[in-house]
Amino acid sequence: MGALKPTAQPLYRQVKQDLVKRVLSGEWRPGHILPSEFKLADEYGLSQGTVRKAIEAMAQEGLVTRQAGKGTFVTSHDGDYRPFRFHKFYTNYGQRIASDDAYLISAKPAFADKKIAESLEIPNRAAGTQVVRLRRVEGEPLLYERFFLSEQLCPGAEAAIKAENPGSIYSFVERHYNLLITKVTESLRAREASADERALLGMPIGAAVLEAQRVAYSLGGEPVEWRLIVGAADKTVYANEIG
Amino acid sequence: MGALKPTAQPLYRQVKQDLVKRVLSGEWRPGHILPSEFKLADEYGLSQGTVRKAIEAMAQEGLVTRQAGKGTFVTSHDGDYRPFRFHKFYTNYGQRIASDDAYLISAKPAFADKKIAESLEIPNRAAGTQVVRLRRVEGEPLLYERFFLSEQLCPGAEAAIKAENPGSIYSFVERHYNLLITKVTESLRAREASADERALLGMPIGAAVLEAQRVAYSLGGEPVEWRLIVGAADKTVYANEIG
DNA sequence: CAGTGGTCTAGACCACATC
DNA sequence: ATGTGGTCTAGACCACTGA
Numbered sequence: 001m002g003a004l005k006p007t008a009q010p011l012y013r014q015v016k017q018d019l020v021k022r023v024l025s026g027e028w029r030p031g032h033i034l035p036s037e038f039k040l041a042d043e044y045g046l047s048q049g050t051v052r053k054a055i056e057a058m059a060q061e062g063l064v065t066r067q068a069g070k071g072t073f074v075t076s077h078d079g080d081y082r083p084f085r086f087h088k089f090y091t092n093y094g095q096r097i098a099s100d101d102a103y104l105i106s107a108k109p110a111f112a113d114k115k116i117a118e119s120l121e122i123p124n125r126a127a128g129t130q131v132v133r134l135r136r137v138e139g140e141p142l143l144y145e146r147f148f149l150s151e152q153l154c155p156g157a158e159a160a161i162k163a164e165n166p167g168s169i170y171s172f173v174e175r176h177y178n179l180l181i182t183k184v185t186e187s188l189r190a191r192e193a194s195a196d197e198r199a200l201l202g203m204p205i206g207a208a209v210l211e212a213q214r215v216a217y218s219l220g221g222e223p224v225e226w227r228l229i230v231g232a233a234d235k236t237v238y239a240n241e242i243g
Numbered sequence: 244m245g246a247l248k249p250t251a252q253p254l255y256r257q258v259k260q261d262l263v264k265r266v267l268s269g270e271w272r273p274g275h276i277l278p279s280e281f282k283l284a285d286e287y288g289l290s291q292g293t294v295r296k297a298i299e300a301m302a303q304e305g306l307v308t309r310q311a312g313k314g315t316f317v318t319s320h321d322g323d324y325r326p327f328r329f330h331k332f333y334t335n336y337g338q339r340i341a342s343d344d345a346y347l348i349s350a351k352p353a354f355a356d357k358k359i360a361e362s363l364e365i366p367n368r369a370a371g372t373q374v375v376r377l378r379r380v381e382g383e384p385l386l387y388e389r390f391f392l393s394e395q396l397c398p399g400a401e402a403a404i405k406a407e408n409p410g411s412i413y414s415f416v417e418r419h420y421n422l423l424i425t426k427v428t429e430s431l432r433a434r435e436a437s438a439d440e441r442a443l444l445g446m447p448i449g450a451a452v453l454e455a456q457r458v459a460y461s462l463g464g465e466p467v468e469w470r471l472i473v474g475a476a477d478k479t480v481y482a483n484e485i486g
Numbered sequence: 487c488a489g490t491g492g493t494c495t496a497g498a499c500c501a502c503a504t505c
Numbered sequence: 506a507t508g509t510g511g512t513c514t515a516g517a518c519c520a521c522t523g524a
Binding site (some may be wrong): 060062085086088181182183184185186187188189190191192206207208209210211217231233234236237238239240241242243 | 303305328329331424425426427428429430431432433434435449450451452453454474476477479480481482483484485486
């Protein structure tokens, strides 16, 4: 099958690239099993050790998960693997603000503004779906999210989101569009809350908010989602670990 | 030398643990070279491949840096390796707020308050040094830092910091106390600026700040430094990449 | 039981650094 | 010329899984 290119790249890197491409193509879907190391080694005409190195690199990046005695599986956000990897907002009491209570405020067609278009590398005013949701813990509103999915990558997202109200958007885009989110970038700022935000999050005049702008990238490095997350300053913390 | 324990741990993990311990002990100082894979394999009575796996794991964690044809070196914050790994504050124009302009406001003896003591796992009111610094870019004050180093781990820090005014504290503790910082945790909040902060950072009444509380850990997992970073909300951004 | 990933060995060749 | 890490192979044994 996979004739390897005559580049100067090490073989295991070429194998990894090819395997990633095959995962992206949908040959192996999230949650499904890959052929064994020996089968792949046969296929590529290489030793098992070389294929192993390629797969281990993918496992390290979280693209696949290995289980001794069973096999290698394409990572899925639906499964139990690495849940909440991208959720870094917590309550003051250290409780993760997760997908439990996502109240859908609106989901409607929208056009990408300049900032969104640049972030998602799509034309200005490109069509898509904009969703606003509220996250609560024990009934108390803590933060709201506004996110945009382009119609090009995620056609029909509006109707599907309204129908499902999915807790995790990344699980949603994986199921519907075979897009596996593997990386996000976030920019955080502090600023004064607007009147709308004060009303929505139950904050007094002059209160501050913690605002994150996020871009989520798929396995192929393609920007998929733009998101704004706004948390009430006195109720939310952003916890980060580096190194 | 290193008699390996009869645990159920894989050999390469035991080797890694032992090598880490030897780095910690100061046997090989930051910036210095480790014995070659073959020498270490001889020493431990294992094959070169097993030692390689141990060293590769350390390299992945950033404890050592490998250079083909030269050797394996203990990572140093003084060298050119991974500078600014822990600096995530930027100006509005995407410029990293780095060590260029660190204005020392004060360095004086202090006692750990409850929060600091808990974070650093030291007794309440333990002695140490507290430093306050101001970071500017092009003369404009953007954020200030207040950090605490315990007298136990970093004796005489006050005098040394006053004498040197080091740009990078992690480089400083590495040189003076052989503590290599490999991990930090940060908690971010937004809040209204205090009067002192408004004066220090040149902000109007009602302005918000972005506040990070950080704990820095050494190679051994020991908490070394507690730090508060406060940035003017309208001038600073915290940029993060996950995955 | 056969198949899987996890570990470990022993050897080979390469490109690169240094002297 | 020698020594280093980087790659690759071929084989071994293990623990775990699932039929």
